Amino acid sequence: MFDLTLPQGAAVTFLVLTLPFCIWVALSDIRSMKIRNNAVIGLIAVFLASGAFAFPVSTFAWHLLFGIIALAIGFALNAGGILGAGDAKFIAAATPFIMPQxxxxxIYLLAVxxxxxxxxxxxxxxxxxxxxxxxHWESWTNPKFPMGLALGPTLSLYFTxxxxG
Structure with a gap:
């Protein structure tokens, strides 16, 4: 389907370790229209702990930099009212897991x-x-869409x- 460059071993490891956070984010967002900081921090911790073993040091450092850049872009989009703060933080936490290639x-996967x-x-x-x-699910009455419902599955399906392969 896709010609992905993330190594299979890293993909399996990341999938197993991040799946609970991705499910948490999706459920939390449809229930309360919030992506919890604990979920985002947990995702970052998983990358810091497992990414250091999955990638060479220079690649690991670049991936961290990409996450910081994604956070800055996300904050700018949030300030412009285009993206929720939780969505921006989740994207920033997920970005280091993704191979730049x-x-x-x-992005196509996210669109679908x-x-x-x-x-x-x-x-x-x-x-x-x-x-x-x-x-009591807030997303039933909120006019906004709970993006975590799409963001969590996107990361998990990328790993899958x-x-x-």
Whole structure:
């Protein structure tokens, strides 16, 4: 499907270690329209602990720099009202895991997942039985879309596609 450059071993390791955080982010965002700092910090900790073993030191350092650049861009987009703060922080925490050569593929993957999750979310929130079953989910009534619902699965599927080669 994609010609990804993330090594398979790193992809499997990253998938196993980040999947709980990606699920947490998606669920937290649809429930409360917030991506928790603890989830973002956990994702960063996973990269710091596992990325140091998955990549050579110079590559690891470049990936950290890319995360810092993503954070600066995210803050600018947040200040402009284009992106939520939690979304910007999650993107910055996820960026170091992504090989720069895979960035375009990840953006395409995000576009597809964003479209699918947006449609699914809007359809489900229009069904009274679903809304009644989960009445306290803030995303049912908020006009904004919970981007964590697309961001978490994008990172996990990137690792999955890289792992299966």
């Amino acid at each position: 895979d960035a375009v593929a990840v 997942i964003l479209l699918v999750t947006f449609i699914a979310h809007r359809v489900l929130r229009a069904i009274p039985g679903v809304r009644n079953a989960l009445p 596609f890289a792992a299966i």
